Amino acid sequence: MGKRKENSTNMLNEKSIMECDLTYAVCKVGGRWKLLILCKLENGKLRFSEIRRLIPKITERMLTLQLRELEKDGLVKRTVYAEVPPRVDYELTPIAIELIPIWSKLSDWGARHKKLVK
Amino acid sequence: MGKRKENSTNMLNEKSIMECDLTYAVCKVGGRWKLLILCKLENGKLRFSEIRRLIPKITERMLTLQLRELEKDGLVKRTVYAEVPPRVDYELTPIAIELIPIWSKLSDWGARHKKLVK
DNA sequence: TATGGTACTAACAATTTTGTAAGTAATGGG
DNA sequence: CCCATTACTTACAAAATTGTTAGTACCATA
Structure with missing residues (x-):
């Protein structure tokens, strides 16, 4: 990260491994907190602080990093509102919904x- | 590893995150080479050296480590034949086949x- | 003027994963 | 006796990920 x-x-x-579409797909959601974040977004938009509250153990730094990667990979859409205090929300993209x-x-x-295993 | x-x-x-069945599932196949290995085994048993040949860039150490974890997690079954030179083969377990x-x-x-993304 | 809320960033440290290089055992064949 | 083969192991080093702590900007409100 x-x-x-x-x-x-x-x-x-890593590059050569990613030629396998399956490995590629799993890597896209492979970060520690990514699936948890994506799950929370399944029911619609959430603000940064809301996600944070829903995942108590994540730090702000980690949440930011994972969201940034998800955004870069086209799995979440980030919307910034020009307000003070700042407001930003995140939602799944169509490909993520698939x-x-x-x-x-x-x-x-x-x-x-x-x-x-139990 | x-x-x-x-x-x-x-x-x-990690422990707390694994309570999410989805995250748990992805973690089970999350190692660098695991999915590649599992894919090779889709069509049946393979020997250590055969897998190695099918995945040219993996080192023996990595192959061993990943296989050991897959075995520990019940995704592959390891069979050792009492021969010299040694012969060992690996196959998917029923749960892996699912x-x-x-x-x-x-x-x-x-x-x-x-x-x-392209 | 000080405080609070929001969504971050930056510098650093700890932890974990991955890769490198060099071994090992057992035995059959030359 | 020496070498080749197979499926590993060990000690170490490099790289990547994750976590800790302390900031930042902005403006509204007390």
Whole structure:
């Protein structure tokens, strides 16, 4: 989330791995807090501070970083209102909305897997 | 993949985040090479060296680590044959096989997303 | 004039993941 | 005896992610 080295082996490997559409897709939502954030937005727009309240353990820094990446990747849309105190809200983009039915299947799988290991 | 600190904030956050079944599910396949490995196994058993050949940039160390985690998480089954030189093969478990249809949807989404950003 | 609310940013430190390089064991074949 | 093969392990180093702390700007209100 900081800057990455342009030509580290790590970076080069990542690039080549991302040719796999599946790996690519998972990487897009792979940040620590990203799925949690996206889930909160499933029911509509939320302000920065609202998301923060819904995810108690996230810090402002992390929330900002993850939102910025999601925005850069076209998964959330950020809207700034010219007010004081500032108001900014976030919402899912159409391509992110397409993920929802897949998430729900994955989530069911997750629940099944959890039971299995217990 | 090395050992983790038991009570770092990082670790505690991860634990709390994993309560979300979706986040949990994604984490299970979240390692750098995991999905690639699982995909190779979709068509049946493979030996260590075969996987290695199919994923040219992975190192033996990384392949071992990722396979070990997948095994620990019940996604692959490891079979050791008492031969010399050693022979070991890996295959998907039933719960991993349940993921396949979901992967294919996700993979399609990944492909659509890629086009969108280009 | 001081305070408070909102949505951040910057500098730094801790933690975790990933990669590098060099081994290991067992045994069959030359 | 020496080498090749296979599936690893170990010690270490580099890179990436995550977390901590302390700011910032703006204006309305007390």
